[in-house]
Amino acid sequence: MAELLRVENLCKDQILNNVSFTIEKGEMVAVMGPSGSGKSTLLYNVAGMDQPSGGSVFLNGEEITKLSEDEKAFFRLHKMGFVFQQMNMMGNLNILDNILLPAVQANRGGKELGKRSRKENRSSKTQLRENAAKLMQKLSISDLAGRSITRVSGGQLQRACICRSMINHPEILFADEPTGALNKSAAAEVMEEFIKLNREGTTILLVTHDSKVASRCSRILYLLDGNICGELKLPKAEGSMEKQREETVNKWLMEMGW
Ligand SMILES: Nc1ncnc2c1ncn2[C@@H]1O[C@H](COP(=O)(O)OP(=O)(O)OP(=O)(O)O)[C@@H](O)[C@H]1O
Numbered sequence: 001m002a003e004l005l006r007v008e009n010l011c012k013d014q015i016l017n018n019v020s021f022t023i024e025k026g027e028m029v030a031v032m033g034p035s036g037s038g039k040s041t042l043l044y045n046v047a048g049m050d051q052p053s054g055g056s057v058f059l060n061g062e063e064i065t066k067l068s069e070d071e072k073a074f075f076r077l078h079k080m081g082f083v084f085q086q087m088n089m090m091g092n093l094n095i096l097d098n099i100l101l102p103a104v105q106a107n108r109g110g111k112e113l114g115k116r117s118r119k120e121n122r123s124s125k126t127q128l129r130e131n132a133a134k135l136m137q138k139l140s141i142s143d144l145a146g147r148s149i150t151r152v153s154g155g156q157l158q159r160a161c162i163c164r165s166m167i168n169h170p171e172i173l174f175a176d177e178p179t180g181a182l183n184k185s186a187a188a189e190v191m192e193e194f195i196k197l198n199r200e201g202t203t204i205l206l207v208t209h210d211s212k213v214a215s216r217c218s219r220i221l222y223l224l225d226g227n228i229c230g231e232l233k234l235p236k237a238e239g240s241m242e243k244q245r246e247e248t249v250n251k252w253l254m255e256m257g258w
């Protein structure tokens with residue numbers, strides 16, 4: 001497999017200390033660790049949403065950490081997708097318009113995103129709506145397109161957030177506790193969607209407290225006091241092996257001091 005993301009000696013004040021790892025195309029990697037160990041900080045610094053105090057991040061060989069703010073914004077909009085525990089949907093827009101928002105922004109281009117946002121990245125409105133419809137169908141929320149975000153369940157809203165994160169065909173999806181605000185069954189449903197996207201080729205880096213969620217990933221990184229102090233490789237997720245994978249992960253987490 002080809003390398004997609006490379007993180008080299010990433011530092012953020014006293015929070016991250018020389019964190020290094022790589023992610024290959026098509027992987028689904030979980031970051032675990034105690035509260036306050038720096039998981040969210042790591043995700044935001046890797047994704048260019050925060051400015052690290054040292055180190056480098058490369059996506060497809062291009063150094064993100066060297067880019068200007070405008071160029072980073074371009075990168076985030078076109079090459080990265082984000083899903084958060086707090087879903088950050090716009091209250092005045094319905095589900096469909098929330099999903100379309102990053103695509104509208106990408107289409108608008110304009111000077112706020114720097115020179116790279118040009119015509120070749122623009123899609124027609126029809127194409128965008130078709131793409132949104134496909135995504136909504138895939139995540140089983142087609143019938144909610146015109147609904148207000150206040151009139152859907154937490155699990156449905158998170159599935160809409162996943163559609164929004166995928167609308168610009170990102171090369172990598174970052175998720176911070178995407179199932180953290182959901183009940184057990186909604187969390188399981190949302191996790192199934194991540195697995196589906198991953199099977200279809202989307203590379204995913206997600207932070208989770210949930211060993212069941214992590215056990216569905218291909219690799220787990222354990223962060224402690226701003227350092228990666230352990231790594232567990234798992235075979236590609238297969239339904240029948242679920243229990244065994246969970247046991248392996250729980251045993252490993254105990255060894256890590258979880
Ligand atoms: N904006 C900030 N300014 C200063 N310190 C911060 C900031 N954000 C987080 N921290 C500190 O950095 C450390 C790591 O925080 P971070 O949110 O990355 O942890 P986390 O592993 O994601 O925790 P949790 O599991 O609770 O979400 C904590 O000690 C936190 O208090």
Ligand SMILES: [Mg+2]
Nearest residue numbers: 039040041176
């Ligand atoms: Mg966090």
